[in-house]
Amino acid sequence: DAGVIQSPRHEVTEMGQEVTLRCKPISGHNSLFWYRQTMMRGLELLIYFNNNVPIDDSGMPEDRFSAKMPNASFSTLKIQPSEPRDSAVYFCASSLRDRTYEQYFGPGTRLTVT
Amino acid sequence: AQKVTQAQTEISVVEKEDVTLDCVYETRDTTYYLFWYKQPPSGELVFLIRRNSFDEQNEISGRYSWNFQKSTSSFNFTITASQVVDSAVYFCALSEAGFQKLVFGTGTRLLVSP
Numbered sequence: 001d002a003g004v005i006q007s008p009r010h011e012v013t014e015m016g017q018e019v020t021l022r023c024k025p026i027s028g029h030n031s032l033f034w035y036r037q038t039m040m041r042g043l044e045l046l047i048y049f050n051n052n053v054p055i056d057d058s059g060m061p062e063d064r065f066s067a068k069m070p071n072a073s074f075s076t077l078k079i080q081p082s083e084p085r086d087s088a089v090y091f092c093a094s095s096l097r098d099r100t101y102e103q104y105f106g107p108g109t110r111l112t113v114t
Numbered sequence: 115a116q117k118v119t120q121a122q123t124e125i126s127v128v129e130k131e132d133v134t135l136d137c138v139y140e141t142r143d144t145t146y147y148l149f150w151y152k153q154p155p156s157g158e159l160v161f162l163i164r165r166n167s168f169d170e171q172n173e174i175s176g177r178y179s180w181n182f183q184k185s186t187s188s189f190n191f192t193i194t195a196s197q198v199v200d201s202a203v204y205f206c207a208l209s210e211a212g213f214q215k216l217v218f219g220t221g222t223r224l225l226v227s228p
Binding site for chain 1: 147149151156157158159160161164205209214215216218219220221
């Protein structure tokens with residue numbers, strides 16, 4: 001079975017540009033999470049969805065960040081405009097909400113903003 | 115508030131040595147879940163184990179074992195007869211019941227040399 005799929009795997013962009021990260025959760029999972037990993041802050045949750053509905057976006061850094069989940073098999077995380085401090089690895093994870101809270105992570109997108 | 119502490123930043127061992135990674139957690143809830151994830155040099159996050167707060171039995175999976183002690187709020191991870199392939203960053207994480215958010219520790223980097 002396919003795991004969580006993220007694209008692109010690497011993204012290099014210039015400050016001020018819009019960046020869109022994509023995620024396809026594991027089929028049948030009904031919860032989706034976006035995390036960010038940096039050296040300074042470690043792994044931190046940005047936002048998560050249950051059944052395509054955003055539940056907790058308190059980790060979203062600021063209004064430049066937005067996330068959507070238009071259907072059960074696709075989610076996007078958008079940064080507009082991007083800044084150098086957004087450089088990080090962004091992970092998407094999915095889980096079955098009514099099970100055991102085990103989250104399965106995608107390979108991550110390494111974002112570099114110059 | 116939830117908190118996970120991994121005091122060991124980096125551990126270096128020689129192949130075949132046993133090694134224990136420490137994890138101490140804080141939570142006010144009586145129902146919670148504890149996790150270990152592995153992040154190899156390739157960067158993905160691999161789920162290793164989940165333990166709920168009502169199950170204090172230790173678990174063994176091959177060379178891996180986990181010791182959960184509520185009395186000391188610890189969930190330690192031991193690798194027996196370490197191998198070079200065990201080299202990775204290992205994260206301990208906590209989730210309170212009813213909240214799907216994973217709170218991660220800062221990770222322990224394990225280096226296993228031949």
